[in-house]
Amino acid sequence: MAGVLRDITEHKLNVYPSLTPVRQKKRHMALNRNDWLCAEVDNLVRANILREVLYQTWVANPVLVKKADGNWWMCVDFKDINKACPKDNYLLPEINWKEAESAFQDMKKVLAELPTLTMPIASETLTMYLAASKEAVSSVLIVDRGKTQMPVYFVSKMLTESEVNYSSFKKLVYALVHTAQRLRRYFQAHPVVVLTDQPIKQVLYKPEISGRMAKWAVELGEHEINFSSRSTVKGQILADYLAELPADIEASSEYQDIPALILAPWELYTDGACSTSGVGAGADALSKLDALAFDRLGKRVLIEELQAKSIVMMPLVASVEESSSTWMTLIVAFLRDGTSPADSVDAKKVRTKAPMYALEGDVLYQKSYLGPYLRCIGPNEAEEVIREVHEGACAFIRGTCLLCQKLCC
Structure with a gap:
């Protein structure tokens, strides 16, 4: 076929070598059929699908079949050559060249209307x-x-x-x-x-x-x-x-045919008893507290009623004033309002660091996967904390590891 090199693809008939070629006798057709057939062969020759050969080996006659719309369909009688070739389990479909040309033009039209990918300009949004x-x-x-x-x-x-x-x-x-x-x-x-x-x-x-x-x-x-x-x-x-x-x-359309009674929400009644071995009434001695029957409790369960909070908050003596801008200012502004610095490099740094922090009110905390959140402080407060560790009540503590643990707690 025109446009396809033989080193890329080539069609070859797998004929048994022991068989001799068969040359069918020429079949005569009516004048109107013969004229239509000659015109169709000329079209295939101009399309480089057929070509003339001088020394034929296999010769097969064309056959005209009338279609439902009244037009003719040209086929080739390949009965003899089919008998000479092994059976192929993956046959090629029959192709009508006019229909194939129409389908090819439709395919080109669809491909031409597909959206074309565009290369963005540098720094374009x-x-x-x-x-x-x-x-x-x-x-x-x-x-x-x-x-x-x-x-x-x-x-x-x-x-x-x-x-x-x-x-x-x-x-x-x-x-x-x-x-x-x-x-x-x-x-x-x-x-x-x-x-x-x-x-x-x-x-x-x-x-x-x-x-x-x-x-x-x-x-x-x-x-x-x-x-x-x-x-x-x-x-x-x-x-x-x-x-x-x-x-x-x-x-979930597959569940639309289920009766409404089955899809109704379920109600679960439990007394709160739960353990590693299972769940159920009486599985945990603490579940009996709801009944307020203290005489049924085992000796291993002790109850203590607290009259006040066990942790007393110490009053804040003095707060350390920070400057208007610290290392936390940009991160706090981004977490609170989504504001980023004008400089692209600083904005990227803030966006990278922000997910590792959490903002609770006006206090910034650093997230921790294996421990509690760590409170972030400014330079002035950090200096006061270090002075308290070295000179205050913690001055007697020695050792780098103990000092780092104190500062991180």
């Missing part, structure tokens, strides 16, 4: 849309060129068995993390604005998060990622991203 379904997550990275949104990259991922159990919100966050991992070069070179109607920023930077969400918050903190509400949607490219969080009842 990129926009991201996220989508999550039951078994997959996807995202699209685009740039605004005038009034048109041009795609830069598409990312999608099938969820594993454990990831399918994520909530819809966590799947969106996972889509953002997966895209940041795949397109790291874009996230490091461009600021990214995530358009979504979910409070991803508020959840990632709240102090109560832990586990996987905290890990993702730290991982995303190194990039310049801003979040904005998705008020309007532009471009046909976003058609597949409109259903961002489908309703759970739609995803």
Whole structure:
């Protein structure tokens, strides 16, 4: 076939070598059929699909078959050569060249209308849309060129068995993390604005998060990622991203035929008894306290009624005044209002460090995975703490390890 080199692909008939070629006798056709057949052969010759040979080995006659619409369909009688070849379990489909040409033109039209990926300009702001379904997550990275949104990259991922159990919100966050991992070069070179109607920023930077969400918050903190509400949607490219969080009842259509009695909420009655060996009434002696029957308690259970708090807060004698700006100022402003420094380098440092801290009121704490939160102090207060350790009531303590433990507690 024209345009295809033989070193790339070549069609060859696997004929038994012991058989001799068969030359069929010429079959005469009616004049109208003969004219139509000659015109069709000329078309195939001009398309370089057929060519003339002088010394034939196998010769087969063409056969005209009338189609339902009244036109003719040209076939070739390959009965003799089929008998001479081994049986093929993977046969090629029959192709009508006119229909194939029409399908080829339709395919070229579809390919020509596909969105073309665009190369972003240096330091250009990129926009991201996220989508999550039951078994997959996807995202699209685009740039605004005038009034048109041009795609830069598409990312999608099938969820594993454990990831399918994520909530819809966590799947969106996972889509953002997966895209940041795949397109790291874009996230490091461009600021990214995530358009979504979910409070991803508020959840990632709240102090109560832990586990996987905290890990993702730290991982995303190194990039310049801003979040904005998705008020309007532009471009046909976003058609597949409109259903961002489908309703759970739609995803669970297989349960719609179950009677309402079975889907009703269950009520669990328990006395609070629980132990490592199981649960049930009387499993723990402390569960008997609710009945206020103290005579039934075993001798191993002791009860003490406290009349006042066991920990008495000492009054604060004096507070140390800090300067207007310390090392904590930028982190506190970012956690409280989402304000970032104007300098891009300082902004990146703040975003990287912020997930490792928590803000409680006006006090900044550093998170700890294996211990309590550590209270952050400024330079003046740190100097006062060190002076108290060396010269105050703790002056008799010696040793570097003990001193570090005192300062960290």
